[in-house]
Amino acid sequence: MNIENSHIEEYTSIEQLQDIFASQRAAFNNNIYPKITERIAQLKQLKAAVMNNQEALISAISSDFGHRCADETRISELLTFVEAIDTSIKHIHRWTKPSTRKVSIIFQPASNQVLYQPLGVVGIMVPWNYPLILSLGPLVTALTAGNRVMLKLSEYTPHFNECLTTLLATVFKTDQVAVTTGVADVSTAFSQLPFNHLFFTGSTGVGKLVMKAAAENLTPVTLELGGKSPAIITDNVDMDLAAERICFGKSLNAGQICVAPDYILCPEHKKHEFIEAYKNAFARMYPSIKDNPDYSTIINEAQYLRLQKLIEEAELAGARCTQINPANESFENTRKMPPTIVENASADLGVLTEELFGPILPIVTYNKLEQAIDYVNDRARPLALYLFSLDKGEQAQVSYQTHSGGICINNTITHLAQGDLPFGGVGDSGMGHYHGFEGFQTFSKAKAVHKIGKLNGGKLLYPPYGKSIHQLFYKLFVR
Incomplete structure (x- = not known):
């Protein structure tokens, strides 16, 4: 056919x-x-x-x-x-x-x-x-x-x-x-x-x-x-590994996916290491963007302008926005949109309050893992949560102490493809x-199906009440 x-x-x-x-x-x-x-x-x-x-x-x-x-x-x-x-x-x-x-x-x-x-x-x-x-x-x-x-x-x-x-x-x-x-x-x-x-x-x-x-x-x-699905990076994970796997999930469909990593929670002292690792990972996967058949466009002009407005708003408010453009290309009239990393954004900006649904990646820093957990729990419950940690104690801590539709540990997106696992949101997601x-x-x-035959043991409890069998029943079972 x-x-x-x-x-x-x-x-x-x-x-x-x-x-x-x-x-x-x-x-x-x-x-x-x-x-x-x-x-x-x-x-x-x-x-x-x-x-x-x-x-x-x-x-x-x-x-x-x-x-x-x-x-x-x-x-x-x-x-x-x-x-x-x-x-x-x-x-x-x-x-x-x-x-x-x-x-x-x-x-x-x-x-x-x-x-x-x-x-x-x-x-x-x-x-x-x-x-x-x-x-x-x-x-x-x-x-x-x-x-x-x-x-x-x-x-x-x-x-x-x-x-x-x-x-x-x-x-x-x-x-x-x-x-x-x-x-x-x-x-x-x-x-x-x-x-x-x-x-x-x-x-x-x-x-x-x-x-x-x-x-x-x-x-x-x-x-x-959907919502804002966080990716938490901890101290004990290899940064190149984390950056590469986050980059894969964020770059699929140019970020236009409900379970894309929406923002990063990264230890303060590892922020710059993550940014460099992410830039390198993206350049390996997409050495160019404009005419690269592996990189998707934004679906329409309205979505493209929405994303550009979020970046402009962040820049005007003093956030640092870094575009990743390995081949230094121009994207005029293409709706191809390179990734933009956003640092130092205030919590009230659109990049940290709206579901991004595109190649914008804000970074929020923390000093203790408990701070990252609190940051997630203080906000609407996300559809996905990504944790990058090789420590089983941290994996259990984040799994049990946060709410999300699903959690994927040391990877992104792939939990969605597990045919025998349930998929669904919680709360706002x-x-x-x-x-x-x-x-x-x-x-x-x-449908509950309760079936009895000719014998009916329950008949012993029929009225009139007050018989000795009732008293025995209460003594044995209503206690």
Whole structure:
């Protein structure tokens, strides 16, 4: 199948949204518990379609960005997709198997089970920065759980939207998986549909609006937001190692990723060593920027200007902003943006209060590790926390004494690609999980099943009360 030259209608109307939702709900009611073999077949067909059309998907995403490195899409989106779908196929029989739970002697003879049922129709709202994995990742988990799915894609990725819509139509009928597109009014109408679960990835501000809309229907939500993910460097780690791994995570997609290291917490006496190590690491990976196919552009002019304004604000306030430009190139009219390291920024500046979502890297210094921990805990809880330490005591200290959606020790980003680990935020960075078994649980109803037969030991406790058996029961169990 070749989908590169496909063409579809660009936007979904609000009436179409309602019709698609109605058809999916009706289809679900006719097949409330899809067979596991049916789900596995769907997942395998989806994987085959994506793998057979990966070049078209890569090209479409690059077109939407102006340029995005093909290898970055393979590493950060396709690899993660394969890991997610292979994990689901491998474990689906174990995940869906009813689990046996203990029955107290009081209620014997009886049995207890937890049965995982599909919720129904799931809505998934997708951002622009990683449109493939942030649409297909939750889609895989929702399908594994047996649901019908409506995807709302970002208006900022029209080429990808067209490509994915055509691809999914070769695998699914619209009453199983449907793609919807459109601007703000369609997004609003989408979030107002009475889904059985609504999954949103995006900014904290928009997440609040989505949750408010979902509340009108008592629709449960999963919010995958962002925030300012810190990278803590301690005294006992090799600085070249830390700088290289932070540079890799920060430079992916030019920093346009929700789990990118947002700022550095570095010992005061090691700040300059880190800066030099970071410059060297970036120059090794990207000896040039302007025409380098390995380095991605900022998605659009609005995002580019937002990032430039943050740097200008910091400079006007007296912060030191150092651009890393190994080949001394000019980037006029390119939307290619080199990394900028920011030192001595005051805590109220945008570079330290806003999620950066770009190649700006502020450095905050500390003298004792406890100060770094306090700095993190005094702020909104981040989606990710990165710790660079080879000391097991420090690793435990930071892991237990800070809150974040996830923690990655001595690396960046790669925790996101672990198919059997849950992924999700906490507080301002979101709520709920997907990936792995926890993701399967998100899109399932854990139904309690308590069953008894003809024998009923509980009958001994029926009224009239005051019998000796009641007194014995209270003496043995109500104490």
